[in-house]
Amino acid sequence: MKKIAIINDIHSNYLLLKLVLEDIKKYNVDDFIFCGDYITDGFDNDRVLNLIKNKTENIIAGNRDLSIANYDNKSWNGINQMKSMLYAYNNTTEENKNFLKTLPIFKIINIENQKICFSHGTPFNVRELVNSNSYDVFEELIDKFSCDIYLSAHTHIPFHTVYKNKHFINSGAVSCVVDNKPHSTYGILSIKENEVHYSQNELYYNFEDVKKYYTDSNYHKECKEWSNLILYTLRDGFDYCCGFIEYINKFSNGNEKTTSNLWHVKFEEYMHYKNLEIL
Numbered sequence: 658m659k660k661i662a663i664i665n666d667i668h669s670n671y672l673l674l675k676l677v678l679e680d681i682k683k684y685n686v687d688d689f690i691f692c693g694d695y696i697t698d699g700f701d702n703d704r705v706l707n708l709i710k711n712k713t714e715n716i717i718a719g720n721r722d723l724s725i726a727n728y729d730n731k732s733w734n735g736i737n738q739m740k741s742m743l744y745a746y747n748n749t750t751e752e753n754k755n756f757l758k759t760l761p762i763f764k765i766i767n768i769e770n771q772k773i774c775f776s777h778g779t780p781f782n783v784r785e786l787v788n789s790n791s792y793d794v795f796e797e798l799i800d801k802f803s804c805d806i807y808l809s810a811h812t813h814i815p816f817h818t819v820y821k822n823k824h825f826i827n828s829g830a831v832s833c834v835v836d837n838k839p840h841s842t843y844g845i846l847s848i849k850e851n852e853v854h855y856s857q858n859e860l861y862y863n864f865e866d867v868k869k870y871y872t873d874s875n876y877h878k879e880c881k882e883w884s885n886l887i888l889y890t891l892r893d894g895f896d897y898c899c900g901f902i903e904y905i906n907k908f909s910n911g912n913e914k915t916t917s918n919l920w921h922v923k924f925e926e927y928m929h930y931k932n933l934e935i936l
């Protein structure tokens with residue numbers, strides 16, 4: 658029997674990653690699979706990357722990891738909505754950026770005769786949104802890869818669907834699960850003689866600890882708007898980041914320069930409208 662922990666969407670949150678890894682100890686796992694988005698939206702990029710890259714070879718890139726790895730070192734300058742991404746870029750070592758560049762967008766591995774395909778969105782598209790009833794995507798994956806287990810991430814919403822005898826799994830997120838609860842989630846896959854068992858796990862954190870972790874940071878000072886949106890998402894399990902982007906797009910029509918100019922004033926408006934105190 659092999660036990661594998663499935664972890665994704667850490668988003669630079671070393672505090673929650675440590676809590677999750679501590680919780681996983683009780684399972685005595687044989688290995689880990691990491692399904693992307695290790696950095697951005699927080700500040701502990703190097704501590705997160707240094708920790709995970711020494712745990713396993715089963716690591717693929719998420720959209721955020723690729724954005725940082727492939728950044729041209731100019732296009733985000735002076736664009737307010739990219740401040741948080743720029744912070745991640747400027748606060749990750751060259752060594753770790755080079756590590757991110759080496760990551761594939763999907764991998765197929767064999768554990769106890771079970772073929773496991775894992776990616777952040779899908780092997781076709783790192784940003785593809787896969788949910789519990791994405792049957793067209795499931796068909797496409799079965800057709801192309803003939804694996805037994807398919808892991809995806811990116812949506813921050815956990816699911817486990819068995820379809821045509823194949824397992825389709827999203828273990829949720831370490832940081833910013835969006836199912837209205839202040840928790841981190843991860844998966845444990847147990848495989849024994851062609852029998853696959855999956856358990857979805859959740860770990861409730863103390864929001865005050867997470868709040869202090871963020872508000873004490875330089876990231877919070879430099880990227881106040883995004884840091885606030887992340888923090889309240891962590892408190893409420895509601896995606897205030899997407900909520901704010903949708904809100905500001907109503908005024909800017911998605912124009913990058915207009916969005917940048919409106920960034921601060923619309924943030925204050927949005928926080929007021931959502932009845933959230935700016936931290």
Ligand SMILES: [Mn+2]
Pocket residue numbers: 694719720721777810811812
């Ligand atoms: Mn993602």
